[in-house]
Amino acid sequence: xxxxxHVQLDRVSDDLVEMTxxxxxxxxxxxxxxxxADLALAESVIEGDDEIDAQASKVEQDCYQVSALQQPVATxxxxxxxxxxxxxxxxxxxxxxxxxxxxxxxxxxNAAVPEExxxxxxxxxAIAQEVVAKTGTVIATKEVAHxxxxxxxxxxxxxxxxxxxxxxxxxxxxxxxxxxxDVTLLSRFYERFADHAVTIAKRVVYVVTGEPYATVDPExxxxx
Amino acid sequence: xxxxxHVQLDRVSDDLVEMTxxxxxxxxxxxxxxxxADLALAESVIEGDDEIDAQASKVEQDCYQVSALQQPVATxxxxxxxxxxxxxxxxxxxxxxxxxxxxxxxxxxNAAVPEExxxxxxxxxAIAQEVVAKTGTVIATKEVAHxxxxxxxxxxxxxxxxxxxxxxxxxxxxxxxxxxxDVTLLSRFYERFADHAVTIAKRVVYVVTGEPYATVDPExxxxx
Numbered sequence: 517x518x519x520x521x522h523v524q525l526d527r528v529s530d531d532l533v534e535m536t537x538x539x540x541x542x543x544x545x546x547x548x549x550x551x552x553a554d555l556a557l558a559e560s561v562i563e564g565d566d567e568i569d570a571q572a573s574k575v576e577q578d579c580y581q582v583s584a585l586q587q588p589v590a591t592x593x594x595x596x597x598x599x600x601x602x603x604x605x606x607x608x609x610x611x612x613x614x615x616x617x618x619x620x621x622x623x624x625x626n627a628a629v630p631e632e633x634x635x636x637x638x639x640x641x642a643i644a645q646e647v648v649a650k651t652g653t654v655i656a657t658k659e660v661a662h663x664x665x666x667x668x669x670x671x672x673x674x675x676x677x678x679x680x681x682x683x684x685x686x687x688x689x690x691x692x693x694x695x696x697x698d699v700t701l702l703s704r705f706y707e708r709f710a711d712h713a714v715t716i717a718k719r720v721v722y723v724v725t726g727e728p729y730a731t732v733d734p735e736x737x738x739x740x
Numbered sequence: 741x742x743x744x745x746h747v748q749l750d751r752v753s754d755d756l757v758e759m760t761x762x763x764x765x766x767x768x769x770x771x772x773x774x775x776x777a778d779l780a781l782a783e784s785v786i787e788g789d790d791e792i793d794a795q796a797s798k799v800e801q802d803c804y805q806v807s808a809l810q811q812p813v814a815t816x817x818x819x820x821x822x823x824x825x826x827x828x829x830x831x832x833x834x835x836x837x838x839x840x841x842x843x844x845x846x847x848x849x850n851a852a853v854p855e856e857x858x859x860x861x862x863x864x865x866a867i868a869q870e871v872v873a874k875t876g877t878v879i880a881t882k883e884v885a886h887x888x889x890x891x892x893x894x895x896x897x898x899x900x901x902x903x904x905x906x907x908x909x910x911x912x913x914x915x916x917x918x919x920x921x922d923v924t925l926l927s928r929f930y931e932r933f934a935d936h937a938v939t940i941a942k943r944v945v946y947v948v949t950g951e952p953y954a955t956v957d958p959e960x961x962x963x964x
Contacts, residue, residue, distance in 0.1 A: 583817050593807050593817075600821055601828065685918050694909050696917040697924045704925065 521592070524582040528599050529655060531575050535606040536652035538568050540645060542613035543709060547641030549620040550702070551634060553627045561617035568610035575603040594726075598719045602655065605712040605719075609648070612705045612712075619702055628698045630691045636680055637699075640706040643673045651713045654720050663717035673710040677703050745816070748806040752823050753879060755799050759830040760876035762792050764869060766837035767933060771865030773844040774926070775858060777851045785841035792834035799827040818950075822943045826879065829936040829943075833872070836929045836936075843926055852922045854915045860904055861923075864930040867897045875937045878944050887941035897934040901927050 542561050549558035579596050619628045629637050650666040653659075680703040683689065684696045721727070766785050773782035803820050843852045853861050874890040877883075904927040907913065908920045945951070 580818065593820075594804065596817075597821055597824055601825065604825065681921075684921060689917055693913055693917055693920045696920055697905075697908060700921045700924055701928070704928070 521582060521585055524578065524585065525592070525595060525599075528575055528578050528582065531571065531578065532599060532602055532606065533652045533656050535568065535571050535575070535603065536648050536655065538564075538571060539606050539609045539613065540648035540652075542568065542610055543616070543644045543648065544641065546613045546616035546620070547637065547644070549617050550628060551637060551641075553620065553624055555621060555624045558617040558620040558624070562614055562621070565610050565614045568607060572603045572607040576600060594723050598723045601719055602716050605716050609709050609712050612709045615705045616702060619698060619705075623698065628695075628702065630695055630699070633680065633683060633699055636676060636683070637702065637706075640673065640676050640703070643669060643676065644706055644709050647673065647710045647713045651716050654717045658720055658724050660721050660724055663721050666717045667714055670710045670714045673707055677707040745806060745809055748802065748809065749816070749819060749823075752799055752802050752806065752820075755795065755802065756823060756826055756830065757876045757880050759792065759795050759799070759827065760872050760879065762788075762795060763830050763833045763837065764872035764876075766792065766834055767840070767868045767872065768865065770837040770840035770844070771861065771868070773841055774852060775861060775865075777844060777848055779845060779848045782841040782844040782848070786838055786845070789834050789838045792831060796827045796831040800824060818947055822947045825943055826940050829940050833933050833936050836933045839929045840926060843922060843929075847922065852919075852926065854919055854923070857904065857907060857923055860900060860907070861926065861930075864897065864900050864927070867893060867900065868930055868933050871897065871934045871937045875940050878941045882944055882948050884945050884948055887945050890941045891938055894934045894938045897931055901931040 542564060545557050545564075546561045548554060549561060579600050583593075583596055622628070646669050647666065650662060650669060654662045654666060680699060684699060689696065766788060769781050769788075770785045772778060773785060803824050807817075807820055846852070870893050871890065874886060874893060878886045878890060904923060908923060913920065
């Protein structure tokens with residue numbers, strides 16, 4: 517009976533790893549749609565979000581089923597709750613990819629990102645890929661060391677976010693208010709995307725180590 | 741034994757209602773600090789966030805204790821999971837109040853909000869108060885009708901958010917890029933604050949009705 521329980525928990529973990537893949541692909545496509553002003557690609561990200569939401573619902577239902585199968589002891593309950601929260605964070609990361617895609621769609625056939633910031637967003641997109649890949653590794657391996665690695669990657673994202681603010685607020689900014697508003701929000705979407713990944717890693721660490729989850733504000737570093 | 745369990749669950753519910761009060765006060769002060777460029781008030785919101793985080797940790801610990809006290813059946817588990825998620829949303833609402841306060845602090849002794857947008861942010865602050873009060877009512881009463889009411893209030897917030905975009909992107913905007921970036925992010929903080937409240941109400945509805953939680957993007961309306 518307990519074995520069946522743990523087999524089901526492993527399945528939930530696999531489903532969460534699959535969600536990181538879906539979310540990573542969504543953000544990769546959204547970034548490409550943004551940089552290339554590719555409307556069809558942007559639409560595909562927006563439509564594809566249903567699949568991520570469906571996967572989140574599946575995890576949610578599986579978690580309730582697995583707990584009905586056998587009344588969970590305290591440790592198991594922590595794992596189930598962590599899985600539900602991780603699923604919610606991944607769903608939210610999917611939403612952020614959709615926001616990036618919608619920004620690309622809104623400005624089509626123009627590019628939402630001025631030429632001089634292409635490199636910044638290319639890098640933010642690359643960091644987002646790194647972040648989501650590491651999130652998958654943390655969930656799959658449950659190794660605490662990977663979480664620290666992920667936090668360092670998040671710091672890179674924060675640095676890009678600050679760099680973008682400097683560019684927008686520099687007197688040499690020549691792209692006007694609309695572009696400033698667009699890239700400010702876009703940069704925040706990428707920054708929040710990475711923050712959610714760090715939150716997920718912390719939840720995994722909590723389950724593994726049993727240490728209370730530290731209530732930190734992951735944005736503090738980005739805005740310091 | 742089951743009675744003790746439910747007494748403890750009621751206590752968790754009371755703690756969540758108390759969190760809505762703390763979060764509401766934080767956003768009220770942050771709005772005042774923003775509109776009056778009041779540095780001391782802004783600092784008090786930033787420092788006060790520890791209390792909200794501590795309350796969230798207390799709810800979290802209580803939830804694990806209550807489930808250790810008695811192995812929860814499926815319905816109870818849903819309630820516990822909902823409480824943990826509601827606590828996380830409220831903590832995040834507290835963070836958003838801190839972001840507003842930090843924006844006020846960053847521009848001090850100047851005001852982060854141009855005179856012509858004071859009225860907009862005054863209204864957003866008032867709607868935020870309404871939203872958080874209704875969130876407390878939904879948690880306390882568990883009445884589904886209040887959730888629908890809250891969704892309508894959130895729509896008002898979305899309207900204000902769109903209005904702000906129009907003001908910033910209008911050719912008559914005369915406050916430059918920095919103010920545009922500031923008010924765009926500020927407006928988003930208020931909008932997300934209300935979104936979290938709607939998410940909380942949906943979680944309560946899910947627990948009460950047992951209907952699967954619809955995975956919707958509460959920002960869709962705001963950006964449509």
